[in-house]
Amino acid sequence: MPLWLELGVRVVAVVAAFLVVPLIVGQMEHKVMAHMQSRLGPMYAGGFHGWAQLVADGVKFVQKEDITPRDADRRVFQLAPIVALFPYLIVLLAIPLGPGGLVAQPMDIGLFFVLAVLGVGVVAVLMSAWASANKYSLLGGLRGAAQLLGYELPLVLSAASVAMAAGTLSLPGIVEAWSPWWLLWQAPAALVFFISGLAEIRRPPFDMPIADSELVFGYMTEYSGLRFAFFLLAEYVGIVVIAALTTVLFLGGWHGPDPAHFGWLWTLVKVFAVSFVVIWLRVSYPRLREDQLQRLCWLVLVPVALAQLVLTAAVKLAL
Amino acid sequence: MPGQGLINGLAVTLKTMTKRSSTQQYPDVEPDLPPRSRGVIALLEENCTVCMLCARECPDWCIYIDSHKEEVVVPGAARARQRNVLDKFDIDFSLCMYCGICIEVCPFDALHWTPEFEYAETDVLNLLHDKDRLGDWMRTVPPPPAHDVLGEPSKEEATAARKAAGPGAATPAKTARPAVRPEPEK
Ligand code: SF4
Ligand code: SF4
Numbered sequence: 001m002p003l004w005l006e007l008g009v010r011v012v013a014v015v016a017a018f019l020v021v022p023l024i025v026g027q028m029e030h031k032v033m034a035h036m037q038s039r040l041g042p043m044y045a046g047g048f049h050g051w052a053q054l055v056a057d058g059v060k061f062v063q064k065e066d067i068t069p070r071d072a073d074r075r076v077f078q079l080a081p082i083v084a085l086f087p088y089l090i091v092l093l094a095i096p097l098g099p100g101g102l103v104a105q106p107m108d109i110g111l112f113f114v115l116a117v118l119g120v121g122v123v124a125v126l127m128s129a130w131a132s133a134n135k136y137s138l139l140g141g142l143r144g145a146a147q148l149l150g151y152e153l154p155l156v157l158s159a160a161s162v163a164m165a166a167g168t169l170s171l172p173g174i175v176e177a178w179s180p181w182w183l184l185w186q187a188p189a190a191l192v193f194f195i196s197g198l199a200e201i202r203r204p205p206f207d208m209p210i211a212d213s214e215l216v217f218g219y220m221t222e223y224s225g226l227r228f229a230f231f232l233l234a235e236y237v238g239i240v241v242i243a244a245l246t247t248v249l250f251l252g253g254w255h256g257p258d259p260a261h262f263g264w265l266w267t268l269v270k271v272f273a274v275s276f277v278v279i280w281l282r283v284s285y286p287r288l289r290e291d292q293l294q295r296l297c298w299l300v301l302v303p304v305a306l307a308q309l310v311l312t313a314a315v316k317l318a319l
Numbered sequence: 320m321p322g323q324g325l326i327n328g329l330a331v332t333l334k335t336m337t338k339r340s341s342t343q344q345y346p347d348v349e350p351d352l353p354p355r356s357r358g359v360i361a362l363l364e365e366n367c368t369v370c371m372l373c374a375r376e377c378p379d380w381c382i383y384i385d386s387h388k389e390e391v392v393v394p395g396a397a398r399a400r401q402r403n404v405l406d407k408f409d410i411d412f413s414l415c416m417y418c419g420i421c422i423e424v425c426p427f428d429a430l431h432w433t434p435e436f437e438y439a440e441t442d443v444l445n446l447l448h449d450k451d452r453l454g455d456w457m458r459t460v461p462p463p464p465a466h467d468v469l470g471e472p473s474k475e476e477a478t479a480a481r482k483a484a485g486p487g488a489a490t491p492a493k494t495a496r497p498a499v500r501p502e503p504e505k
Contacts (some may be wrong), residue, residue, distance in 0.1 A: 034331040233483040284328040 010105070018089050021271075022236035025243075026054045028272070029236075029279045061229035069222050071133035079181035080131060081223065081230035084124035087117045088237040095244045096172040098254045099262030111163055114245065115156055118200065121238075122148040125209065128231075129219040140218025143290060144202065144209030150297040151199040157305035158189040158196070161312045162249045175253035182252070185313040185315060189308040192301050194274070197246065199297070201238030203278060205285040208293055211318075241297035243274035354464045356434035357417045359448075360410055361456035366429035369403035373421035373430060382421060383407060408450035413443050427493035433459040 028054060034041025046052025054298030068074055091114050093105040105231050106112055122145055129141015165167050165186060166177035183190075199206040210218035247253055247270040289294065343350045352358075369386040385407035390399040412420075422430045433456050440446050448456075466473065472480070 035336045035340055038338070038340045038342075039334050040340050040344070043344070072410065280329065280332060284332045285325070 003311055014092050018092055018237065019123035021240050022233060023054050025239050025275045026236045027051065028275065032279045033283050045311045057222045058229060061226055064075065064225035066225040066227060070220065076127050076131035080124050080128035081227040083127060084121065084234040085230050085237065087120040088234060088241050089206050090117050091241050094171055095248060096175060096253060097267050099259055103295065106172060106269045107170065109169045111159055115159060117153060121200065125219050132222040132223050137219045137221045140209045140215045144219060147199055147206065147209060147293060150294060151196040152306045154192045154297065155196040155200060156299035157309060158193040159249060161189040161308045162186055164312050164316060171248050175248055178252040178255060186250055188304050192305045194246050196301055197242035201235065201242055204282040205288050206293060207287055208290055211287060239275050239278050240271065243278065246274050262310065327431055355421060357432050358434045358436035359438060359456055360422065360453065361431045361433050361460050362408055362453035362458055363429050363431065364405060364450060364454050366427045367405055368427055369405055370426065372424050372426065376420050378418060378420065379414045379416060381411040383409040390416045405450060408453060409447050410453060411447045413440065413446040431460045434461065435459045446504045
């Protein structure tokens with residue numbers, strides 16, 4: 001295959017995944033959340049159990065007027081949703097789906113790259129918050145900045161633990177090195193990574209920056225139409241990305257029966273299972289208060305992550 | 320155990336998910352309304368004596384009644400009797416708050432609740448139901464629910480029983496002892 005064709009196929013595949021998987025997760029959220037609350041959720045759009053609800057939502061968002069507030073910093077305001085969405089697309093490039101190079105862009109420093117790109121999210125939050133010229137947006141943005149900067153640390157530390165265990169920074173390499181007993185050995189890191197990942201994508205119970213009962217809609221308050229839809233899409237892609245990273249780093253990615261043929265399937269199954277847990281947590285727990293949020297980060301997650309690093313190093317040296 | 324509550328929370332949501340949801344799919348499936356549902360008020364015109372009690376008691380003043388008197392010649396009577404004839408009996412359901420006072424107060428059982436609720440209109444003026452429309456709702460009045468076996472007998476039943484027992488018979492009112500409130504324990 002010529003290089004350009006291969007490149008084209010890979011990019012198209014990633015963009016397709018980028019558009020389809022978050023929609024499936026979104027629909028799953030609608031339905032799972034509804035049934036957990038003893039409701040039915042969307043039932044009409046598309047005929048069968050409302051499967052087309054998110055498509056209908058998308059059509060609705062496209063039709064809506066795109067408002068930019070008069071006092072807003074126009075360019076920054078309009079750019080923010082793209083900045084929120086784009087890093088996730090880039091991250092998806094580096095997620096290995098199966099063995100034997102089933103990854104859009106294999107990289108030796110994949111983990112480093114992924115974590116660095118994920119960190120761009122905070123810029124989007126601050127951009128949208130500051131440029132909206134709205135006090136609720138600003139409050140939400142500042143909360144978001146404090147939260148994202150705080151949780152970045154345990155996220156990186158717990159990821160570093162796996163990298164240390166695997167002895168590589170390449171994501172396929174980490175999956176390659178994974179073995180089932182890591183589930184036990186790296187369990188604290190997995191928990192820390194998952195929780196701080198939740199906080200990174202600002203999912204309930206860590207949705208303090210959005211907190212619709214206090215801040216209208218946080219940094220997204222002034223957005224409407226397609227730009228708002230981008231923020232929403234970013235949230236769902238965020239779930240997919242965090243689920244995928246948890247899968248790849250801690251749950252053994254494509255490991256499962258017959259990984260050579262069904263590796264991609266195991267990865268997808270694990271990604272959806274983790275996404276389900278993300279939704280489940282949203283339904284079960286109330287929002288953390290700002291001080292509880294910071295306390296959890298600095299007094300629980302960071303020490304646990306550091307302890308895990310020590311444990312990983314000790315086991316690595318002992319073996 | 321710390322964290323027990325977190326686990327319990329997850330268990331509750333997961334259990335709810337596996338159960339049937341309690342949503343009633345109304346436009347597709349008829350809802351099963353509880354007994355004595357208050358949908359709309361029906362008028363049994365023959366029972367109405369135009370006593371105006373309902374119109375006066377209605378907190379919203381949303382019952383409008385007009386009537387005239389008619390002479391009825393009763394054979395054998397010394398002079399002609401007078402009878403009220405209903406000309407207009409309207410209830411404005413855009414004002415009605417479904418308190419049910421009119422129904423309670425009617426001494427002649429001319430007004431009844433019916434569970435029918437699908438009478439939304441695109442023009443608010445059409446919510447004024449005239450006496451034909453109110454009469455038409457009578458078709459939908461359900462039979463009264465059975466008497467609560469543990470409840471007191473109705474006034475009518477008690478009166479009938481007393482009449483049947485004859486004067487001087489023991490009645491609950493005569494045999495009842497004065498209620499003594501127990502002393503609160505110290
Ligand atoms: S239900 Fe209450 S408000 Fe409605 S007509 Fe009767 S008395 Fe008036
Ligand atoms: S209280 Fe009953 S009898 Fe009297 S006017 Fe109203 S409906 Fe008629």
